[in-house]
Amino acid sequence: MICTWQIWETTAGLKAISSGKYLYFNCGFLNIHIGGENMIDELLKGILIHAYNTVSFYKESYDEAGINPEGFCSTEDFHRVPLVTKNDVQLYSDKFFSSDYAYYPKRDDIIVTCTSGSTGRLLKLNWSKQDIVRAQFNLWKVRMRVYGVHPKSKFFSFHSVTYGGNKAIEAPEIIIDDMGRHMSVSRVLKDEKYLEKYYGYMMDFGPEWIMTMPSTMYLLARFISDNGLTSPKTLKYIELSGEYLFDRQREKIRETFNVPVANMYGSEETNGIAIECRSGHMHCMGDNVYVEILKDGNPARYGEEGDVYVTSLTNTAMPFIRYSQGDRAILYPPETCSCGNQNPVIKVSAGRIGQNVLIEGREPLGSFVFCYAFEVINRYMKYPVLQFQVIQETMKRFTVRLVIRKSFEGWKDAIQTEFIGQMEKLGLSNLDWQFDYENNIMPSPVSGKLQFFVNKVEVNI
Ligand SMILES: [Zn+2]
Numbered sequence: 075m076i077c078t079w080q081i082w083e084t085t086a087g088l089k090a091i092s093s094g095k096y097l098y099f100n101c102g103f104l105n106i107h108i109g110g111e112n113m114i115d116e117l118l119k120g121i122l123i124h125a126y127n128t129v130s131f132y133k134e135s136y137d138e139a140g141i142n143p144e145g146f147c148s149t150e151d152f153h154r155v156p157l158v159t160k161n162d163v164q165l166y167s168d169k170f171f172s173s174d175y176a177y178y179p180k181r182d183d184i185i186v187t188c189t190s191g192s193t194g195r196l197l198k199l200n201w202s203k204q205d206i207v208r209a210q211f212n213l214w215k216v217r218m219r220v221y222g223v224h225p226k227s228k229f230f231s232f233h234s235v236t237y238g239g240n241k242a243i244e245a246p247e248i249i250i251d252d253m254g255r256h257m258s259v260s261r262v263l264k265d266e267k268y269l270e271k272y273y274g275y276m277m278d279f280g281p282e283w284i285m286t287m288p289s290t291m292y293l294l295a296r297f298i299s300d301n302g303l304t305s306p307k308t309l310k311y312i313e314l315s316g317e318y319l320f321d322r323q324r325e326k327i328r329e330t331f332n333v334p335v336a337n338m339y340g341s342e343e344t345n346g347i348a349i350e351c352r353s354g355h356m357h358c359m360g361d362n363v364y365v366e367i368l369k370d371g372n373p374a375r376y377g378e379e380g381d382v383y384v385t386s387l388t389n390t391a392m393p394f395i396r397y398s399q400g401d402r403a404i405l406y407p408p409e410t411c412s413c414g415n416q417n418p419v420i421k422v423s424a425g426r427i428g429q430n431v432l433i434e435g436r437e438p439l440g441s442f443v444f445c446y447a448f449e450v451i452n453r454y455m456k457y458p459v460l461q462f463q464v465i466q467e468t469m470k471r472f473t474v475r476l477v478i479r480k481s482f483e484g485w486k487d488a489i490q491t492e493f494i495g496q497m498e499k500l501g502l503s504n505l506d507w508q509f510d511y512e513n514n515i516m517p518s519p520v521s522g523k524l525q526f527f528v529n530k531v532e533v534n535i
Pocket of ligand 1 (some may be wrong): 351352353354355357411412413414415
């Protein structure tokens with residue numbers, strides 16, 4: 075069957091895409107699919123063709139599998155597309171870059187970042203500035219319609235690594251940008267004095283919304299309630315992402331700040347994947363990503379837990395197609411939520427428990443400090459670390475498992491010294507750090523999950 079498609083854009087912003095028997099409307103966050111259940115989404119097909127034509131990794135891999143996305147019509151065709159792991163991206167990172175962006179002027183639009191995600195595997199990522207705006211747009215539609223904040227609203231956040239040009243730089247304590255509309259403070263909280271100071275900055279600034287990780291927001295909420303302080307009167311909304319959100323954290327944050335708290339599931343590779351509605355359901359962002367749950371490599375049924383695979387519909391500089399997100403989740407069918415958003419609902423499993431580092435006599439410390447340390451080491455030392463995992467064995471003893479590039483075999487002492495230096499800044503250098511070098515760090519045989527931080531002391535926050 076030959077697939078044809080057209081796009082109309084009306085003054086009301088309503089788009090309609092016709093594809094054979096399939097009709098797709100997009101009106102804000104409301105996606106309505108009519109008929110042709112098995113027809114492939116045209117946005118999805120478009121990015122597959124782009125990847126095949128301009129990205130050498132996909133060209134080679136699809137040729138080897140004997141597939142050509144130009145001829146794809148059904149979701150069955152899509153299910154023949156080879157899966158991509160973080161390991162593939164790490165080993166062949168240059169082969170994931172689209173030739174569309176190889177030359178000036180498009181080359182100058184590329185922003186390079188580094189991410190460790192939840193699995194501790196460090197990846198170098200490329201996004202074009204236009205694609206970031208398109209990816210963010212999908213998130214903004216929800217923030218504006220559901221939570222009443224817009225891109226010009228005053229916004230408070232926490233940062234770890236920051237980028238100057240395309241280089242990671244040490245995180246300054248406070249950043250104010252976007253013409254004074256955005257304030258960000260360092261997420262690396264050395265002690266309670268910093269919470270007090272950052273609380274003061276936040277109150278003076280008067281944000282309309284805050285975005286950060288649950289563990290950071292929880293610490294701030296506890297600080298406010300323990301000290302009988304007030305929250306900003308200007309605040310309308312809090313968005314949490316980057317870690318599993320525990321009910322206890324959510325309740326504490328909502329009770330302290332008295333505004334809607336939404337969970338956002340996303341990744342550096344794809345940007346927003348799903349965001350929570352007022353009814354508490356995480357709806358996938360169908361305009362930005364195509365989400366699949368696979369069990370043993372095959373599509374899982376609705377309601378069945380499996381591995382999360384995402385296809386970015388907006389990242390054209392470094393396409394991610396059927397990419398293993400490293401998380402486990404359950405997908406529920408569309409049209410089950412009272413909010414009216416008919417995108418499927420995803421429930422991400424608690425795969426990141428034990429996310430806090432526990433040190434005697436101190437507030438729990440978010441384990442992202444290890445990501446930060448290795449991201450800085452990689453930037454300074456030209457990417458020696460491929461993968462890491464930190465295990466807290468006791469309150470004082472830690473094992474740091476490392477996979478490093480072969481060419482850095484002679485640099486182990488330097489990597490350790492740099493790591494201890496990073497820990498010293500957090501007041502953690504007096505702990506017992508044991509380093510183990512390995513060829514690969516595999517997911518836990520018990521849970522099937524790969525986590526960059528494992529806390530054997532206590533799994534509850
Ligand atoms: Zn909903």
